[in-house]
Amino acid sequence: xxxxxxxxxxxxxxxxxxxxxxLGWAFIERGRTAPTAGPAPDFTLSLYEGYDGGxxxxxxxxxxxxxxxxxxxxxxxWCKPCEEExxxxxxxxxxxxxxxxxxxxxxxxxxxxxxxxxLRRFEITYxxxxxxxxxxxxxxxxxxxxxxxxxxxxxxxxFYKAAPIQPGELExxxxxxxx
Numbered sequence: 001x002x003x004x005x006x007x008x009x010x011x012x013x014x015x016x017x018x019x020x021x022x023l024g025w026a027f028i029e030r031g032r033t034a035p036t037a038g039p040a041p042d043f044t045l046s047l048y049e050g051y052d053g054g055x056x057x058x059x060x061x062x063x064x065x066x067x068x069x070x071x072x073x074x075x076x077x078w079c080k081p082c083e084e085e086x087x088x089x090x091x092x093x094x095x096x097x098x099x100x101x102x103x104x105x106x107x108x109x110x111x112x113x114x115x116x117x118x119l120r121r122f123e124i125t126y127x128x129x130x131x132x133x134x135x136x137x138x139x140x141x142x143x144x145x146x147x148x149x150x151x152x153x154x155x156x157x158x159f160y161k162a163a164p165i166q167p168g169e170l171e172x173x174x175x176x177x178x179x
Contacts, residue, residue, distance in 0.1 A: 034140055034141045034142060034143070034147065034149075034160055034162070035140065035141070035149070035157045035160070036157060036160040037156065037157055037158070038156060038157060039155055039156060039157075040062060040070075040072075040149065040151040040155055040156060040157045041062075041139040041140060042061075042062050042063045043061075043062055043135070043136045043139055044059050044060070044061045044062075045059065045060040045061075045104065045106060045127075045129040045131070045136060046058065046059050046129050046130070046132070047059065047060055047127050047128060047129040048107075048112070048115070048116060048119065048128055048129050048130070051105075051119060051124070051125075051126075051127060051128040051129070052127050053093070053097070053102075053103070053104075053125060053126045053127040054125070055127060057127070060104050060127050060129065062151070062155075063155075065102050066153070066154075066155050067153050068100045068101065068102055068153055069096075069100070069101045069102070069150060069151065069152055069153055069174060069177040069178065070101070070102045070103075070104065070150070070151040071089075071092070071093075071101065071102070071103045071104070071148065071149075071150050071151075071170065071174075072104055072106060072140075072148065072149040072150075072151065073085075073089055073103070073104070073105050073106065073146060073147075073148045073165075074105075074106045074108050074131075074136075074137060074140070074142050074145050074146060074147045074148070075105055075106070075107060075108065075145050075146050076107060076108045076109060076110045076115075076145045077107075077110050077111070077114040077115050077117065077118035078110065078114070079145045079146060081145075081146055081163065081164045082118075082145055082146045082164070083122070084164045085146055085164040085165045086118075086122035086124065087122060088165055088166075088167060089103065089105075089124075089126075089165060090122060090123060090124050090125065090126070092170055092171070092174075093125065093126040094125075096174055096178065097126075099178040100178060101174055101177075101178060102126075102127075103126035103127070104126065104127045104128070104129075105119075105124065105126060105127065105128035105129075106128075106129070106131050106136050106137065107128060107129065107130045107131060108131050108134070108137050108142070108145050109131075109134065110130065112130060115128075115130065142162075143162060144162065146162075146163070146164055146165070147160070147161065147162045148160070148161050148165055148170075150170070150173050150174070150177075152177055153177065158173060158177075159173040
């Protein structure tokens with residue numbers, strides 16, 4: 001039987017410690033949930049052409065809207081519950097945009113042509129774009145769609161829901177933010 005030298009044991013111990021550290025990190029990450037309070041993770045979203053909400057932008061950068069409430073909605077064209085809330089979200093955008101509230105739709109794991117058909121079918125006019133590579137959905141740790149976050153003017157998450165928005169829910173959060 002071959003003898004393992006001092007360096008061999010050291011290397012084995014180092015590899016074991018690295019493995020345990022990675023295992024611990026994966027366990028901690030798995031247990032993390034969507035941000036329901038505190039600072040909203042910043043992101044940049046390239047918008048679908050024609051879906052800038054009349055803001056004249058090509059990219060939506062959350063940090064640029066500091067000072068205004070922002071509603072972030074994760075959705076997909078293949079999501080039936082998303083269809084339930086789509087007309088309500090559009091109505092709320094039309095109601096609150098003149099009061100300074102920004103809505104943004106983050107299209108999750110979708111085919112661009114299907115997403116654009118969905119936006120046209122529900123006459124969505126607020127900014128929308130694809131979450132390429134699921135960068136933003138991973139940042140927000142979504143578990144499915146629809147999921148909605150409200151970020152206050154100071155950049156903090158003040159509302160989170162992992163289900164379709166119902167009448168009255170967002171108004172209760174937004175009204176105090178726009179006074």
